Amino acid sequence: AQSVAQPEDQVNVAEGNPLTVKCTYSVSGNPYLFWYVQYPNRGLQFLLKYITGDNLVKGSYGFEAEFNKSQTSFHLKKPSALVSDSALYFCAVRASSASKIIFGSGTRLSIRP
Amino acid sequence: EAQVTQNPRYLITVTGKKLTVTCSQNMNHEYMSWYRQDPGLGLRQIYYSMNVEVTDKGDVPEGYKVSRKEKRNFPLILESPSPNQTSLYFCASSVSLGGEQFFGPGTRLTVL
Numbered sequence: 001a002q003s004v005a006q007p008e009d010q011v012n013v014a015e016g017n018p019l020t021v022k023c024t025y026s027v028s029g030n031p032y033l034f035w036y037v038q039y040p041n042r043g044l045q046f047l048l049k050y051i052t053g054d055n056l057v058k059g060s061y062g063f064e065a066e067f068n069k070s071q072t073s074f075h076l077k078k079p080s081a082l083v084s085d086s087a088l089y090f091c092a093v094r095a096s097s098a099s100k101i102i103f104g105s106g107t108r109l110s111i112r113p
Numbered sequence: 114e115a116q117v118t119q120n121p122r123y124l125i126t127v128t129g130k131k132l133t134v135t136c137s138q139n140m141n142h143e144y145m146s147w148y149r150q151d152p153g154l155g156l157r158q159i160y161y162s163m164n165v166e167v168t169d170k171g172d173v174p175e176g177y178k179v180s181r182k183e184k185r186n187f188p189l190i191l192e193s194p195s196p197n198q199t200s201l202y203f204c205a206s207s208v209s210l211g212g213e214q215f216f217g218p219g220t221r222l223t224v225l
Contacts, residue, residue, distance in 0.1 A: 006155075032211050043117075043203055043216035044156075051211055090155060099163065099210060100171055101146070105155035 002027045004093045006104035013081045013111050021076040021107045023091030027098075033074040034092040035065055038106075044090065050074060061085070081111045115140050119204050119217035126194060127225050134189045134220050136204030144207045145187040146171070146214070147179065149200040156203065162187055163210070194224040 003026045013019045025031055032051050036044040048059025055067045065076045076089060091104040117138045126132055138145065146161040148171075158171030162181040176198055178190040187206075191198060201221050205214040 009153075034213070036214075036216075043218050044205075044214075045216070046213035049213060092156075094210070096211075099161065099169060100158055101161075101214075102158070102172070103148070103156035105153060 002093060002095055002098060002100065002102045004091055004102050004104040006089075006091055006107045008107050009105075010108045010110065013109070015083055015111050015113050016080055019078050019081045019085070019109065019111070021089050021091075021109060023074045023076065023104060025072050025074065025091070025093040027093055027095040030096040031074075032094045032096060033065075033067065034101075035059065035063070035074075035076050036090045036092065036103075037061075038088040038090065040087075047076070047089075083111045083113055085109060086111045115215070117204055117206055117215050117217040119202075119220050121220060122218060123221050125223045125225065128195055129193050132191050132194060132222075134191075134202060134204075134222070136187045136189065136217060137185050138187075138204075138206040138215070139185065140206060140208070140215065141184065142206035142208050142215070143184070144210055144212070144214075145181065146205045147177070147187070147189050148203045148205065149173065150203060150219075151200050159189070159202075194222075196224050198222065199224050 034049045035047040050067045058064045094101045147159040148156040157173045160179040162168045204217040207214045
């Protein structure tokens, strides 16, 4: 069975500091991994994805994520946080052999000025 | 403009009164999906469709129906809504199963 975990409900970071939002997954076979962001009263927006290739994936708004197969993780990172990065972030996974997509419970990122 | 549209955006209804939430995309995407978002539970997939006339259950299909008669439309039907279906619903589409999903603006449903 597929599953994805976002162990932190909330992450608080000062503006200008690096940020990390954690995601771990469990699938049979190769994973397709995604990060999405949700701003207040909006739908989700795609940030980045990993399917194959380079373990470091770069995405929108300066975000990047590192695929770590041995730790089954796909943590979202940004070198320097902005107040405007404050939002709800979702990790999602799909096994390459499956049709369902599983989302994590979400992590609320709060960037203080 | 490439987009996914949902209607209505807000709906308050009563238990047992059949309702339909429409979803339409203008990107010629093959894969479409419905999710519900509940606090602390993230997004849970209700139904998905790989193409016209091809639909399958997600993780929480009970109490919902879907149809995919045209590529652009993927309505969500609640035949007999109950209060536990009060939630925020999102429709999404992607060019393929491995592609990024484009989400609609959401439909906030309250069932009294």
